[in-house]
Amino acid sequence: xxAQSTNCVNQDIIDTLTELMGLxxxxxxxxxxxxxFSYKKAIxxxxxxxERISSIQQARSLRxxxxxxxxxIMEIVETGKLRRxxxxxxxxxxxxxxxxxxxxxxxxxxxAWYAAGCRTLEDVENGKGGVKLSExxxxxxxxxxxxxxxxxxxxVDEIFPLSIDSKVFIxxxxxxxxxxxxxxxxxxxxxxxxxxxxxxxGMLPLLMAELHTARILxxxxxxxxxxxxxxxxxxxxxxxxxxxxxxLTVPWECRGAALIYYTGDDIFNRSLRLKASKMxxxxxxxxxxxxxxxxxxxxxxxxxxGNIIASETEEDIFRILGVPWQEPHExxx
Ligand code: DCP
Ligand code: MG
Ligand code: MN
Numbered sequence: 481x482x483a484q485s486t487n488c489v490n491q492d493i494i495d496t497l498t499e500l501m502g503l504x505x506x507x508x509x510x511x512x513x514x515x516x517f518s519y520k521k522a523i524x525x526x527x528x529x530x531e532r533i534s535s536i537q538q539a540r541s542l543r544x545x546x547x548x549x550x551x552x553i554m555e556i557v558e559t560g561k562l563r564r565x566x567x568x569x570x571x572x573x574x575x576x577x578x579x580x581x582x583x584x585x586x587x588x589x590x591x592a593w594y595a596a597g598c599r600t601l602e603d604v605e606n607g608k609g610g611v612k613l614s615e616x617x618x619x620x621x622x623x624x625x626x627x628x629x630x631x632x633x634x635x636v637d638e639i640f641p642l643s644i645d646s647k648v649f650i651x652x653x654x655x656x657x658x659x660x661x662x663x664x665x666x667x668x669x670x671x672x673x674x675x676x677x678x679x680x681x682g683m684l685p686l687l688m689a690e691l692h693t694a695r696i697l698x699x700x701x702x703x704x705x706x707x708x709x710x711x712x713x714x715x716x717x718x719x720x721x722x723x724x725x726x727x728l729t730v731p732w733e734c735r736g737a738a739l740i741y742y743t744g745d746d747i748f749n750r751s752l753r754l755k756a757s758k759m760x761x762x763x764x765x766x767x768x769x770x771x772x773x774x775x776x777x778x779x780x781x782x783x784x785x786g787n788i789i790a791s792e793t794e795e796d797i798f799r800i801l802g803v804p805w806q807e808p809h810e811x812x813x
Contacts, residue, residue, distance in 0.1 A: 651669045653744075712729075737791045
């Protein structure tokens with residue numbers, strides 16, 4: 481019949497093996513390449529086989545089907561599923577997560593390393609598959625365990641108070657401000673009033689010097705080029721072990737918006753930004769803006785920066801957005 485000519489009697493087996501082949505194909509490790517090759521051959525044989533496969537001997541007799549593939553075919557025939565598919569999926573996700581734990585490694589890099597055949601941190605360290613690490617990533621790998629251990633709250637307390645400048649505004653942000661018992665990293669916001677001619681700009685170098693002298697900061701991983709607006713610093717600090725630290729330095733007049741941004745959490749921020757954009761505003765760590773014109777082709781490109789309508793206090797921004805005040809510990813997904 482027509483159904484038979486388009487749909488082979490072993491179609492379910494073919495579909496399942498094709499799915500597994502696709503997973504290996506995406507991984508592109510050397511072993512994966514061989515597997516793709518061998519599944520391709522097995523699938524071809526299955527396609528030209530007119531009988532329903534019902535025994536391991538029968539599966540084994542197909543051209544290009546070895547012992548292992550024959551066992552997989554029988555698993556599909558008997559259970560309708562292939563556990564190996566779930567395994568490949570979770571193994572893949574677990575390795576990518578492991579690599580993402582290295583400082584400065586995002587999803588894209590993690591997948592690229594996976595594709596190059598790396599499966600463990602040792603593989604990455606040994607440069608398997610030609611993988612190369614940046615200087616910051618190397619430090620991230622060296623202190624992998626410390627950086628990925630959450631910091632008890634009281635350990636963060638020990639770093640404060642700091643005494644760099646009597647007028648400096650310095651706050652511990654992120655999960656710390658939200659009252660969490662442990663913090664993934666230490667997020668510090670710094671700003672300073674400008675009425676005496678000094679600005680937030682001089683504060684980061686002062687803070688870095690003090691923290692280095694106190695041996696709290698141990699490695700500087702990156703400092704953004706300090707444009708006139710904000711500076712972002714990443715480093716490792718060591719009250720007891722090396723922990724990751726982020727410092728955001730912003731102009732005094734932006735402190736309210738920066739407080740909201742840096743308190744998070746990220747999901748709460750996303751919903752606030754969405755609310756703002758639905759009202760025709762735009763919210764970021766510098767302020768709430770009206771009249772922003774975005775490119776219709778690329779919404780991330782601003783054709784006009786708009787006018788700032790609030791930025792000095794968190795309360796102002798909440799009020800304009802019509803969002804009832806929420807304490808930091810309430811700002812969670
Ligand atoms: N943030 C954001 N969007 C991002 C990253 C960060 O809005 N993509 C904001 C909200 C976060 C804050 O910055 O709360 C600090 O970022 P962290 O990554 O340090 O996150 P948390 O401090 O909230 O959690 P953790 O304890 O894991 O560090
Ligand atoms: Mg944090
Ligand atoms: Mn952080």
